[in-house]
Amino acid sequence: MTDLIEPLATVRESEAALARVISAVEHATPEDLAAPSGLPGWTRSHVLAHIDGIGRALARQLDYAARGQLIDVYDGGSAGRESAIEAGATRTKEEHLAALTALQSQHQNAWPEKDSLVWFTPVRYRDGIVVDVALAWWREISIHQVDLDLGIEAAKVWSQPLCEYLLDFLSVRLPSGPLVELDAFEPGVRYVVAADSGAPPTAPVTVTGPLTSITGWLAGREIHPLPIATSGEDAVDLPELGPWPSSR
Incomplete structure (x- = not known):
């Protein structure tokens, strides 16, 4: 990207x-x-x-x-x-x-x-x-x-190119395990950013919300409104994030 x-x-x-x-x-x-x-x-x-x-x-x-x-x-x-x-x-x-x-x-x-x-x-x-x-x-x-x-405010100043870049840069923070999809409200903005770790297939976790909210959450910021997470038809907790990408 x-x-x-x-x-x-x-x-x-x-x-x-x-x-x-x-x-x-x-x-x-x-x-x-x-x-x-x-x-x-x-x-x-x-x-x-x-x-x-x-x-x-x-x-x-x-x-x-x-x-x-x-x-x-x-x-x-x-x-x-x-x-x-x-x-x-x-x-x-x-x-x-x-x-x-x-x-x-x-x-x-x-x-x-x-x-x-x-x-x-x-x-x-x-x-x-x-x-x-x-x-x-x-x-x-x-x-x-x-x-x-x-x-x-992030919603007013974060451009779509910035958010897309940050999703790419910060996707390493997502845990291994079930497939995670980030699905923004903006048309055409959907990412599959974490592959399944080889465990038995499970329903993907889909994180949904405004693009700036998903980006802010992935950056570890308290951005409102927070995105929501679902798996199948059930609401689930947002995935637990790992550390910020290492400089090495």
């Missing part, structure tokens, strides 16, 4: 998402930013610090790739990432806006031209190429803009 995605189209959606985040912060109070976000244990300031951190880390991947070099995503690995988020979470509203505005400018100048071979240059991020960096920023900024819980 990702082979059909135009990288610059993801960049345009990412730019729009970051602009929405900046606008939301501009209209927020300091108390708003100190309040809990949609992510357990993180305030909105933590989410903003993470957006800034992953945005800069991915831009650095682009910078080194353009020079034919590789560099780790974060200085200090996962521990460095966590400490940077905790430090960034103490920023004032003005400091968040300054960091996000600088990040916006950095990204506007970072991406290759449409037909550039740099898109296929290796990067350290997931041992991939620059296209993978564009996809990573697309999903990170798209999901975390909603996690802020500052009025940016």
